[in-house]
Amino acid sequence: MSVRVRFAPSPTGFLHIGGARTALFNWLYARHTGGSFVLRIEDTDAARNTREAVEVILNGLRWLGLDWDEGPVNGAPDGPDKGDSGPYFQSRRGDVYRRRVRELKDKGLAYDHEGAVKFRMDRRPVVIPDLVVGEVTRELTDREQADPDFVIVRSDGQPVFHLVNVVDDLEMGITHVIRGEDHLSNTAKHIALFRAFGDEPPLYGHIPLILNPDGTKMSKRDQGASLTTYLDEGYLPEAVRNYLCLLGWSPKDNREILGLKEMIGLFDLPQVLRHNARFDLEKLKWLNAEYVRQLDPGRFQECAVTAFKRAGVELDRCDAGYVRRALETCRGKVREFSELPAYGGFYFTDEVSFDAEAAGSVLIPDNREQLQKLREAFAVTDPFDAATLETVLKQTAAGLGVKPRALVHPCRVACTGAAAGPSLYHLLEVLGQERVLRRLDRALERM
């Protein structure tokens, strides 16, 4: 039988990083086994059921490259579906749930209680065979011991999560349920429900949770909990995907950077770790930087232009060749594209803003004479290219009896406003003689 897995998020207008990893693991398992990845929207809570909220999830999955074989085509609950087991919005499956509740009542396994419908659960422990955790025997808690039955339809007529989740997995022919470990305890209820319908439950794989750096549960409000923030800050989806797959899973051969093909080939459930992992932004940033370095020039430019646009700088107005050469000097220098506008912004403004500390330490009267000499040398430098500029600067330094760095630093701060930046000679070449001289003059004025 072919593998069928699903990702079943609730549209809250937010895609949790842990949810994204759950989706990734499901997707990887489907691709690894040649099975199907189903996307189902659990929108039984009508109050938060908006198209926009669903779109956030779809966009997040698309961004990560997790395509679904079955599920909604867009965020509209009444929109088109892809696949034969739909509808894939629970808000459209009311008939199915009503029929299944009827079935349970007819079997004497469910009953009305204060306007709601409760499922008759027995008190025996339930054995959960889990592909990740192993065999788990779930005993009843003290409260459940007092009353093991649970609500499957609310008094307002809305079916409850446990019911719809099981019914849909059953109706959609889901073979493997890969989900967060927070559902492990609930699984006893789900297994009981499957049996009540006369079916065997699917195979379960409960994956560990992603925790905050301090070990607490990562909730909606926590820094970095939303996948959207990485999208907005210009992280590369392949880097985020790579980082996520390394949380709770490992290829076992000390490799960290994994392409999609390798990931699919290597991923399997038995190797998934059993303990929770803490989210480490520093490592994500490192991975992102690795991927940025390997980016082809075209895509690098594209991402860079987008980053500037987000920062409110329209590069479209500048000369395309200038933009391309300017951005190219910033390659490999920043870990995230969101850092780029601050890093290379000096290229695109005539009003260089000086970093107070950098300017205060080098744009001082003591350096004025030397910078003036450099300005004079640059005024007659031809061609104005990196190699020539380097030669000229070094000759000027030699003539003054100082080390090149004595000129390099003031020159850099004068032209870029910052102590750190792209290769000096290359950035001077890109800026061009006219801009460089103008900037040196401005710096000299304030010395």
Add this chain to the structure above:
RNA sequence: GACCCUAUCGUCUAGCGGUUAGGACAUCGCCCUUUCACGGCGAAGGCCCGGGUUCGAUUCCCGGUAGGGUCGCCA
């Protein structure tokens, strides 16, 4: 409170009875260098505790501790 899961450097992890306990991120040195990065070399840093089992436990078992999860007419 009850029930369930988990436990290797600060973090992510390799390990599956005998290893100098390996790698990566972060940290700290040194080198490279026009700054910053990158890169190279190196350092520091770990098997939660206590019992067993065994000739021998990081590894297997039990207990404790700690962390996480669940016990909703939320999902």
